[in-house]
Amino acid sequence: MNLPLNFSFPQTYIGMEKQGLFDIANFSNEDEPKKQKYVWLNEMEWMTREEIINFDYDQDRSNFVVPFAFNANGDIWGWYLKDENIMPVVYCLHDDYEATYYAASFEEALFRQILDFSSQSNFYGEQGSSYQMSLDEARMHLTGWKLKFGKCFKEEWLSEIDRLLSMELKFYKYPSKKMGEGHYVLITPEECEYLTKKHLFFDLIDQNFQWIS
Structure with a gap:
C-alpha cells in the first residue's frame, strides 16, 4: 500500500519487530514465558513492516487505515491517520463498512x-x-x-x-x-x-x- 509521506511506525512497534516478537517462526511450545520469543495475543496476528508496505488494499477501503494485524476472521487492526495529531488504533470488520476506534495508541x-x-x-x-x-x-x-x-x-x-x-x-x-x-x-x-x-x-x-x- 502507499503509506502517507508523514507516516512513521510507532517506536514500540519497531522495537518489538526488531526483537523478533512478530515472527511466527519464533513461536515455540515453551511453558517458560522468558523462552517464548513470539508475542501471542488472542485477537492479533501480526504483520511485519515489509508486509504492511506490500499490503494489497481493496480500492474501496480507506487509505487512512494502515493495518498492522488481523484476526482469524480476516478483520483488520490498524492505525488511523485521518487526524495528524493522533494515531489511534482501530478495529475494521472485513465485511462491514464501519470500523471502530479501539484505543488512542498502539x-x-x-x-x-x-x-x-x-x-x-x-x-x-x-x-x-x-x-x-x-x-x-x-x-x-x-x-x-x-x-x-x-x-x-x-x-x-x-x-x-x-x-x-x-x-x-x-x-x-x-x-x-x-x-x-x-x-x-x-x-x-x-x-x-x-x-x-x-x-x-x-x-x-x-x-x-x-x-x-
Whole structure:
C-alpha cells in the first residue's frame, strides 16, 4: 500500500519487530514465558513492516487505515491517520463498512487486548473447548505480556496485570438465558469495561466511522 509521506511506525512497534516478537517462526511450545520469543495475543496476528508496505488494499477501503494485524476472521487492526495529531488504533470488520476506534495508541491497544482476553470465553474450569485454556496457561500468557510490554506500559497497567495473575477463574453468568449459560473469566465484561474507562482516556473509544466506501 502507499503509506502517507508523514507516516512513521510507532517506536514500540519497531522495537518489538526488531526483537523478533512478530515472527511466527519464533513461536515455540515453551511453558517458560522468558523462552517464548513470539508475542501471542488472542485477537492479533501480526504483520511485519515489509508486509504492511506490500499490503494489497481493496480500492474501496480507506487509505487512512494502515493495518498492522488481523484476526482469524480476516478483520483488520490498524492505525488511523485521518487526524495528524493522533494515531489511534482501530478495529475494521472485513465485511462491514464501519470500523471502530479501539484505543488512542498502539500501547493502549496492547493493554486493552489483555483486559479483553481476561473477560472473554478463553478459559475452562474442569474441561472445555479446544480453543480454551487452563488458568495456568492464562497466567503464562499474562506473565509473558508483562515481560514483553513492561518497558512501554505504565506502572498502573503492570499493577493490573499483577492483579490478574493473582486471580482465580470465576463463572460469569450471561444476563440473558438466550445467550446460553455463561463462561469462566478472570474479570467480568462489566469489570473489563470499568478498567478500560479507568485506564484508557480517549473520547472516541468504541465510536464508529466509515472505512469502506
